[in-house]
Amino acid sequence: xxxxxxxxxxxxxxxxxxxxxxxxxxxxxxxxxxxxxxxxxxxxxxxxxxxxxxxxxxxxxxxxxxxxxxxxxxxxxxxxxxxxxxxxxxxxxxxxxxxxxxxxxxxxxxxxxxxxxxxxxxxxxxxxxxxxxxxxxxxxxxxxxxxxxxxxxxxxxxxxxxxxxxxxxxxxxxxxxxxxxxxxxxxxxxxxxxxxxxxxxxxxxxxxxxxxx
Numbered sequence: 001x002x003x004x005x006x007x008x009x010x011x012x013x014x015x016x017x018x019x020x021x022x023x024x025x026x027x028x029x030x031x032x033x034x035x036x037x038x039x040x041x042x043x044x045x046x047x048x049x050x051x052x053x054x055x056x057x058x059x060x061x062x063x064x065x066x067x068x069x070x071x072x073x074x075x076x077x078x079x080x081x082x083x084x085x086x087x088x089x090x091x092x093x094x095x096x097x098x099x100x101x102x103x104x105x106x107x108x109x110x111x112x113x114x115x116x117x118x119x120x121x122x123x124x125x126x127x128x129x130x131x132x133x134x135x136x137x138x139x140x141x142x143x144x145x146x147x148x149x150x151x152x153x154x155x156x157x158x159x160x161x162x163x164x165x166x167x168x169x170x171x172x173x174x175x176x177x178x179x180x181x182x183x184x185x186x187x188x189x190x191x192x193x194x195x196x197x198x199x200x201x202x203x204x205x206x207x208x209x210x211x212x213x
Contacts, residue, residue, distance in 0.1 A: 002056070005023050005026070006025075006026040008027070008029055009028065012039055013036060017042060018049075020046070021046060021053060026057075027057070027058070030059045031061035035069045037071070040072040043072075044074055064084070065084060089124040095124055099118050099119065099129055100115055103115075103137075103147075106137055111149070113149050117152055117153065118156070131159075136151075136155055169190075186205060186207060187205045188201055189205075
């Protein structure tokens with residue numbers, strides 16, 4: 001089997017080259033590199049050291065390599081000479097299998113109709129699917145419900161709404177369906193950390209006035 005160290009390009013300027021070149025390496029989000037001459041020199045030396053040690057290098061990006069900001073000619077030549085593979089969104093069958101695997105990792109096994117509903121209505125990316133499964137798991141535990149088709153449909157709307165929200169206050173009613181006459185049994189306050197796509201719970205107030213952080 002092949003193993004590799006994984007680092008982000010933002011951590012590369014102060015990198016210890018001899019240490020990271022002692023194994024194969026994955027550098028993520030390389031298209032977001034700040035165009036620093038020092039960083040580009042380090043990358044060029046990294047190529048040479050990995051090649052000398054017979055290790056592999058994998059670079060990830062949201063853009064085609066020809067659109068990366070690389071000013072060092074030798075480094076640009078090395079990058080454009082690498083094999084380039086594009087990962088396309090998964091098809092129906094693969095995406096359903098991915099969702100099922102994410103649930104199974106949590107010992108949750110929804111009915112096929114739930115998986116198919118998510119595949120039809122959810123964003124087709126691993127990161128979003130992973131966040132959605134986490135969201136559904138926490139919502140089901142919080143409300144004491146199973147992840148049924150009806151529950152998933154209602155929660156998916158909430159999840160999609162939260163993707164572009166910087167902060168949120170949510171009211172929950174435990175033990176019964178929510179109606180216009182329902183009184184909340186707890187309030188949940190959430191904010192979205194920098195670089196994250198959805199809010200994280202920061203505090204909750206329960207019906208007895210207890211505050212949990």
